[in-house]
Amino acid sequence: MVDLRSDTVTRPTREMRRILAEAEVGDDVFGDDPTVHRLEEEVAALLGHEAALFVPSGTMSNAVAVAAHTRPGDEVLLEETAHIFQYEGGGSAALSGVQLWPIRSDTGLPDPRDVSARVRPLGDPHFPISRLLCLENTHNRAGGRVLPMDGFRSVIETARSHGLAVHLDGARLWNAAVASGRPESDYATLCDSVSVCFSKGLGAPVGSAFVGSKELVDRGRLIRKRLGGGMRQVGILAAAALHAVHHHRTRLAEDHARARRLAEGISELAGLDVKLDSVETNIVVAEVVRGTRDFWLRELRERNVWAVGFGGNGVRFVTHLDVDDAGIDLALDALRSIEPE
Ligand SMILES: Cc1ncc(COP(=O)(O)O)c(C=O)c1O
Structure with missing residues (x-):
């Protein structure tokens, strides 16, 4: 089978398991x-940036960011399909x-004029205080x-000109760096804080980092503790994340090439439509x-190809x-064999 639902489904590699078993650890809440x-x-x-904080998930990293930059009652601007708005359980409000x-x-990418x-x-006491702009890259x-x-630069300049701080949800900033040929820091240094994930394309089992100035990250450390995210001998997970950062970044180009091959195959089908120019990284x-979405998902599943509605x-x-060329062949063969009404 091939599991194309998300880049979060990867299993730790053999080498990663060896490294995490041997990791040097201590009580991280005591530092x-x-x-x-x-x-x-x-x-x-x-x-x-000056400092980073290891947190259990991208969702917690974004929650730490929003809490660290704002006070209750403040207003946060973001694009309407942003992960923070759509998929984090209303955490910013709660x-x-x-x-x-x-x-x-x-x-x-929001328009600076908006x-x-x-x-x-x-x-004017009628209004909340506009405090933060959140961006997402890749989106x-x-x-x-x-x-x-x-x-990216222009919307950040606009936000700053109004006194807003800027947080980047860079869960897949690694993919943006590989696809654009720019180092991650080109994007990250334009922002006050950044969240990056180790458990997506990089293939670590758990973990994200909240990154920013020392002062902001110190504040984030308190917020992480409040959220129950202070972890003890968590070096076993940090070791896997380090290994992923060292060894799995440049190979993201392979994921991008496979996504493109898949998208090109899909573009030849009558029942599905894909905008080829929007496939820049590992997501298609x-x-x-033709047919319904449930029909496609069910037929694919019967052919051992897993995808999700979106x-x-x-x-x-x-x-x-965990997807190789044979996985893409399997997916393309399955897709070509499905005949919607
Ligand atoms: C853009 C983006 N931000 C944040 C997250 C949240 O990460 P996590 O699942 O580790 O909480 C995701 C998860 O897929 C994501 O795609």
Whole structure:
């Protein structure tokens, strides 16, 4: 079978299991875990920031970010299909007491004019305080698109000109770096904080990092503790994450090439539609044009190909460390053999 539901489904490699078994550990809540320190230092340096904090998930990393930048009652601007708005259980409202104001966009990147138009006047007690802009790169719901650097820079400059801080949900920033040929720090240093995940394309079993200035990350450490995310001998997981950062970044290009081959095959089918120019990394979103989405998902599953429903009427396929060329062949053969009504 081939599991194309998400890049989160990878199993730790044999080498990764060996490394995590041998990891040097300590109690990280006491600040004693040397492997966690190494991971945090390396990731902060890689992204061009002062400090990093190892957290259990991308969702917690974003929750820490929103809480660290805001106070209850503040307003946060973000694109309307952003992961923080769509898929984090309403955490920003529940945990930070902030109000999210989503902005529509076709590409995942908000237009600077829409950001400006939503910034509230200061000093009028009718209004919440506009505090933070959240961006996402690569953008999951936009089909893994890489935010173009010019637009990215320009929306950040606009946000800053209004006094907003900027947080980047970079769960797949590694993919954006490989696809654009730019180092991760090109994007990361433009933002006040960044969240990166080790458990997606990089293939580690668990973990993300919240990255920013030392002051912000210290505040994040308190928030992580409040959320129950302080972990003890977590160097075993940090070791897997370090291994993934060292050895699984450049190979993301293989995932991107396989996603493209899959998308090209899908584009020849009558029953599914895929916008080839939107396939820039490891995510392929196909819109159902014949049959129903449930039909496609069921027929694929019967042929040992796993995908997920996505957005309005889409089917999402994601390539990753555990998908090889034979997996793409299996998926294409299955797709070609399905005949919708
Ligand atoms: C863009 C983005 N941000 C954040 C997350 C959350 O990560 P986690 O599943 O580790 O909580 C995901 C998960 O897929 C994601 O795609």
